[in-house]
Amino acid sequence: MPIQNKKYALFVHDLFLEIGHSNALIETIRNFPQGSIDELVVVSFSAGDLSTLFPKLNCRLRFVKVPFPKLYPMLIKVMFYHIWTFIYSRIFLQQYFKVGVGIAALDVDLVNIQFIHHQWDKLYFDLLRPSFGKMLYKKILFGYYNFVESRLFRSRKVKFLALSQFINDYCQSYFRVDAQQIKTIYSGINLDKFTPPRRDRGELIDILKQDYSQLDGLDMSKPIYLFVGAFERKGLAVVMKELEKIGDAQLIIIGKPESSGKFEFSSKICCFHVEFTKELPLFYGLADAFVFSSFYEPFGLVIIEAAAMGCELYVTRQDVGAVELLEDLEGIHIFNSSDEFILSRQQIISPEQRDKFRNARLERLQKYSWHITGTKLFNFITEK
Numbered sequence: 001m002p003i004q005n006k007k008y009a010l011f012v013h014d015l016f017l018e019i020g021h022s023n024a025l026i027e028t029i030r031n032f033p034q035g036s037i038d039e040l041v042v043v044s045f046s047a048g049d050l051s052t053l054f055p056k057l058n059c060r061l062r063f064v065k066v067p068f069p070k071l072y073p074m075l076i077k078v079m080f081y082h083i084w085t086f087i088y089s090r091i092f093l094q095q096y097f098k099v100g101v102g103i104a105a106l107d108v109d110l111v112n113i114q115f116i117h118h119q120w121d122k123l124y125f126d127l128l129r130p131s132f133g134k135m136l137y138k139k140i141l142f143g144y145y146n147f148v149e150s151r152l153f154r155s156r157k158v159k160f161l162a163l164s165q166f167i168n169d170y171c172q173s174y175f176r177v178d179a180q181q182i183k184t185i186y187s188g189i190n191l192d193k194f195t196p197p198r199r200d201r202g203e204l205i206d207i208l209k210q211d212y213s214q215l216d217g218l219d220m221s222k223p224i225y226l227f228v229g230a231f232e233r234k235g236l237a238v239v240m241k242e243l244e245k246i247g248d249a250q251l252i253i254i255g256k257p258e259s260s261g262k263f264e265f266s267s268k269i270c271c272f273h274v275e276f277t278k279e280l281p282l283f284y285g286l287a288d289a290f291v292f293s294s295f296y297e298p299f300g301l302v303i304i305e306a307a308a309m310g311c312e313l314y315v316t317r318q319d320v321g322a323v324e325l326l327e328d329l330e331g332i333h334i335f336n337s338s339d340e341f342i343l344s345r346q347q348i349i350s351p352e353q354r355d356k357f358r359n360a361r362l363e364r365l366q367k368y369s370w371h372i373t374g375t376k377l378f379n380f381i382t383e384k
Helices: 020-030 074-092 117-128 132-153 165-174 201-211 236-246 280-286 301-308 321-325 351-368 370-382
Strands: 007-011 039-044 060-065 097-101 110-113 159-162 182-184 224-228 250-254 270-274 289-292 312-316 332-335
Touching (some): 007 074, 039 074, 074 132, 159 165, 165 182, 165 321, 224 236, 224 301, 236 289, 250 280, 280 301, 289 301, 301 321, 321 351
Parallel strands (some): 007 039, 097 110, 110 159, 159 182, 224 289, 250 270, 289 312
């Protein structure tokens, strides 16, 4: 639909800077051309303070709270959101350009594709091997997700933002999305935020230990590997298996298992687990190597963040979007798949080496600022 009165409505279950998909959406909308938004409505179960999330948008901000945010299980919660927001949208938001994150909402004009469940569900059952009861529930949940994706992605009235080319290609081949309906627009990076800290290694460890006692025992005289994300999908088991071969390795792990499940860390590795942090730049600055053997990652902000921070990277290519931006860059080791993933014995990176890695990557990464991402999306939305 054409944009009327520069009014936008965003549909997402939860909108916070600390959530990966929310972060990307917030940064993109923040970087729309100045004066392009008169009103922004966020329709979600929960959200951060909108004036804080969108401080530079000279527009009217409004939060529409979807009721019953603690509905359980997820299947019921998703279905309720679909029904409630569809009715609300049809009654109150007809004059708005509607943006949905993934399959969050059904009555939208643009889908920001953050994940395709049809690509992930088989891998999910192979990797997690849930109990019979949980498997049955997940089969029903993924069945519903797949049904909604098929309905939404086959619409000829909707535009689609793909975070990577492999997502774009899949949508065109599987869902038969017309090439004019979909555009690949990579997520951006704030190079001012993700720049190596001008502190020595010992000082960084001391700063982080003040808030993260889990890091007690971290040896600053040895190399540090860093893993960030959901354990199973991002390939933590693969990373641990490789580190066991090296021996005497220390690994900082930031994240949780999928679906709040259980995950056993290797006893042959010195593991330091932090479930959640707002201090990722400091962790990148401390780490010598960022390790990421993901099985499925539509983009992966953490990959380009670690690259900008001058870490040595070990990442997989297959079905990992951000790697499309990092081919042939110094200090970045790319493997075709998790089956081919190999870790080398890491050396401690000196500040000079870290700066060398970062500088070698800047020319590439500067092409993917949030300003460029926001401008490209706005142009895609408004083009005839």
